[in-house]
Amino acid sequence: MFAMMEAARLEALHLTQDPVTGLKAIIAIHNTRLGPALGGCRYLVYPDEQSAIRDAMRLAQGMSYKAALAGLAQGGGKAVIIRPAHVDNRGALFEAFGRFIETLNGRYITAVDSGTSSADMDCIAQHTQHVTSTTSEGDPSPHTAMGVFAGIRATALARLGSDDLEGLRVAIQGLGHVGYALAEQLHAAGVELLVSDLDAGRVRLAVEQLGAQPVPSAALLGSRCDILAPCGLGGILNAESVGQLRCSAVAGAANNQLASTEVADTLQRRGILYAPDYVINAGGLIYVALRHKGASQVAITAHMAKISQRLAEIYAQAEADHRSPARIADALAEAVLYD
Known part of the structure; x- marks a missing residue:
């Protein structure tokens, strides 16, 4: 241990x-x-x-x-x-x-x-004050989705040359609170959605409300798309699954998307831009941390703008160094935490 x-x-x-x-x-x-x-x-x-x-x-x-790179x-x-x-x-x-x-x-x-x-x-x-996202403070999921949406725009700009998402195809794996909220924002931006979830009801809702195309969970990773957005549990990107990908970038809300950092190197070699998960999905943490301290919504929204800015910095450094954005993000976070 x-x-x-x-x-x-x-x-x-x-x-x-x-x-x-x-x-x-x-x-x-x-x-x-x-x-x-x-x-x-x-x-x-x-x-x-x-x-x-x-x-x-x-x-x-x-x-x-996540907290280190979010400036919290x-x-x-x-x-x-x-x-x-x-x-x-x-x-x-x-x-x-x-x-x-x-x-x-x-x-x-x-x-x-x-x-x-x-x-x-x-x-x-009822027994401690060291808790946030209570009923009075609100669910952080919409803020996580907002941050991921902004991060997808930054990723599209870096990989595809424009942050205009209209007409792009995005595959969302997982339609929980964050995944579905993200799907709604992408739909409003004119994105073509491919979706999968173990809950057939969530998929049906996305089809009916957002015009999404349902894809079996086992087939989603191999679907041709511009951006893959993992929004379920972690570990989805491993040595086997990355070989199936037919996307230009991976940018989603799930924590611990990479089974190992070496998987990020494989993505790099394949020319697939990876948005470090703990950078792009920091919106929920920013919300709960600042809300717990009594910050205003204006201050929270302003702080969330740092997500896309940080991603842009990471992508630029990754391109200059010919390294994976995941490696760059880890090095930046460790410099804050340990130097």
Whole structure:
């Protein structure tokens, strides 16, 4: 375990269980050099406990890098609650998690993530102030989608020569809160949409409301398109899947899209521009971090403009150095966190 922590440069790993509610939770704190660790809470089924721990550690590191390049005074952390087969009282489970967060004395602030909602954050907030994206603060998903949309425009400019998206074909993998909101914005911009999701109802809605073309999940990566937008869970880009891609760029909302950094090098060699995920999807973090501190919507919107600016800088440096944007982004984030 300590070897895993050292490899990820993780500051701390906290585990708790509560037999009364069924809570089994992990909080990974990666880096607090810039401020308290902030990161969402996942509530998912995992094949085993080690998989849950690895997920928390990997995501916490991504949050540190995301905050560093977004210019936020926050560290990176992540929480994972292993979803039990049966829960008698979901509210009580999240209240127990709130009590766990309170024991960390402000070193970690939680927020919504895959499998959790603002209502869950309300339960947590009954026992700690170190929580955001509650019902009163709002769902960060629309802001994540706004940032990704701006990032797609910056990516189109860098790879295709124009940030006018009208007539482009974008393939969206995953139509959750962020993916669907992104699809709506792209549709309004005149984009032709290819979509896939494990939820057939979400796909049907996109077809009916947005004129999207449905594609089976297994076939989406190989679909011919201008931009692929992964918006589901991580690890979609691996040594096998990148060989299937028929796109000019990859720019989406999912965290940890790359199975390894070497995959980014393969994309580079194939001439596929990759938008580092923790840069392009930083809108939600910017929103929850600044909203939690009482910032105005005007200030939040102004800060979100840094997403496309940062991507443009990364793309320019990647082109000059003949390196993957993922390598450039990692180096920039590590310079902030460790130099």
